[in-house]
Amino acid sequence: MDKIDFKRSLPSFRAKQGRFDLIEVPDSQYLMIDGRGDPNTSPAFATALTSLYPLAYGLKFFSKRELGRDYVVPPLEGLWWADDMAAFTSARDKSAWDFTLMLFVPDWLDGDHVDGAIDTVRAKGSAPxxxxxxxxxxxxxxxxxxxxxxxxxxxxxxxxxMHTDIIPGAGMTMTGKHHEIYLSDVRRTAPERQRTILRQPVVPRS
Incomplete structure (x- = not known):
């Protein structure tokens, strides 16, 4: 049985340092959970992780066992926003950040599969x-x-x-939420070597 690694197979998981690409991202489905505050200190961030991952692995094991389709659990992703977007650039006021943490779900899995995985995880009591x-x-x-x-x-x-030069220079304006994809395992990777895709949805400037 082949194991799919979406970091390798999906173009939307590819980016290069120093290059700003204009791409079309296909509609995707996710497990999602919301929170607010500094990700380094917010209890909501920590409990979001310990709730998402058991469910993601439950789906993966179901897919392999029942559907014969195996895959690597994709990297963690996050949508981030604030009332004042300067909180992400100049001010970096993490306490003002809102977030949605997400894990990508393959398109052959649906809501019924997710509900089944939720029941399994709930029975184990491992996701707060x-x-x-x-x-x-x-x-x-x-x-x-x-x-x-x-x-x-x-x-x-x-x-x-990205916000003040690249996007306006392309005749675009920002829409939606700042999106990050964490390609590195922060538990095993030194901060200076962490690889993170930074993504911003845009629309043509009117």
Whole structure:
């Protein structure tokens, strides 16, 4: 049985440092959970992770066992926003951040499969915010994205360039939420080597 690695098979998981690409992102489905605050200190962030991953692995094992389709659990993703987007660039006020953490779900799995996995995880009692996890679609369409290599706290200048130079220079304006894809395992990767895709949905400037 082949194991699919979406980081390798999906173009939307590819980016290059120093290059800002204008791409079309296909509609995708995710496990999602919301929170607010500094991801380094927010209890909501930690409990979101410990609720998402058991469900994601439950789906993966179901898919392999019952459907004969195996895959690598995709990297963690996050949507981030704030009332003042300067909280992401110049101010970097993490306490003002809202977030949705997400894990990609393959298109051969559906809501019934997710419900079954939820029942299995609930029986084990291993996910503290399981009732807050939802299964939903994300439609981003046209996006600008790049690869950041380094600590999360060093993203500010890259985002500043994306927001104030690259996007306006392409005749676009921002829409939707800032999107990050965490390609590295932060538990095993030094901060200066962490690889993060930075993505921003855009629309033509009117």
């Amino acid at each position: 915010r399981l009732g807050e996890v939802r299964f939903g679609a994300l439609r981003e369409g046209t996006c600008v994205q790049t690869l950041h290599i380094g600590a999360f706290d060093d993203e500010g200048p890259v985002l500043e360039r």
